[in-house]
Amino acid sequence: MQTLIALFPRIWPQRRITWCETSTGWLFLFLMVASSSTTAPFAKQLGTVFSPLSMLVLSECMMLLFALLSFGSIPLIRNIWRMDRNTLVLAAIAGMLNGIIAPLLWFYGLERTSVINAQLFGMTEMLFMIVFAVFFASQHLTRSHIIGGSIIIAGVVFVSLQGFTSSLTVSSGDIAIFLSGILFAVGGTIIATTLRKIDSELIIVIRSAVAIFCFFLLSPFVPHPFRAELAEFPLALLPVLFGYGFISRFLVIFSYYESIERLPVATVSLLSTLTIAGSALFAFVILGETVAWYQIVGAALVITGSACVHHTRASTEASYVVHEYKGHHRYQG
DSSP, X not given: XXXXXXXXXXXXXXXXXXXXXXXXHHHHHHHHHHHHHTHHHHHHHHTTTSOHHHHHHHHHHHHHHHHHHHHOHHHXXXXXXXXXXXXXXXXXXXHHIIIIIHXXXXXXXXXTXXXXXXXXXXXXXXXXXXXXXXXHSOOXXXXXXXXXXXXXXXXXXXXXXXXXXXXOOOOHHHHHHHHHHHHHHHHHHHHXXXXXXXXXXXXXXXXXXXXXXHHHHHTTTSXXXXXXXXXXXXGGGHHHHHHIIIIIIIIHHHHHHHHHTTSOHHHHHHHGGGHHHHHHHHIIIIIOOOOOHHHHHHHHHHHHHHHHHHSSSGGGSSOBOOOOOSOOOOSOO
């Protein structure tokens, strides 16, 4: 979620942070990691009832609702109306990538793989963010990027080979998660390089609005059992649906922005990788998924690699672009 922050720095005015604000920041950071860890388990549980397209529509509808309630519908609409045409087009393109195509692949992949694998293969987004930052944003490839990226690749390969105890084992779900990471990285690069001056909440609203608009635009031509799925939705999963919308979507964004205002961005960015471990824990508690030893080793490698990536000169600056919603904008948390 915080990959853009480390790769696309921007200088902001510094201000002193009090001890009380720091303590509050750590509280929100803990809340962000915990709420992000519920995203994949809740989504996988809801995926037993809803198709990937239905999950996409529900997710974006809830995200748009919480955004309008949080930031105010009239100010958001007024600011979007004032945006120039080129900016709107770029925001819409990023919205189609990060709000439609990439999430569809992620939901499709989550149905066909485990939660821990979804988290591990989803971390490949960070690798492509590094590549795109070097080629399209004139960022320098540091030694930390190379070492960290290599460790992340080693972790993913270790899981794919099941700890070198078998031949290469990659399911269709793993491939879909991998492809979604590429598309999330493309959309994130567009946001970080061309939409820097646009408030993050506007990007979120545009992304959700584009996804919902495209769904209703294509629904007369693409048969989809959305109404039937809603009619047959078991009431026992209602708390899961609410938890996914409020905890996994809204609280992730809210706690992220609150923590980023009070703590060093490098701290928030680094500790957010603990979501991998948190997702595995929630998957075990909620879904009963077991975690194999090679998945634990792979997760440790990915977290270590992420730490190396964020241990860069850029990540020690005092201020950064905070357009990335990991939450991301991501669904992986």
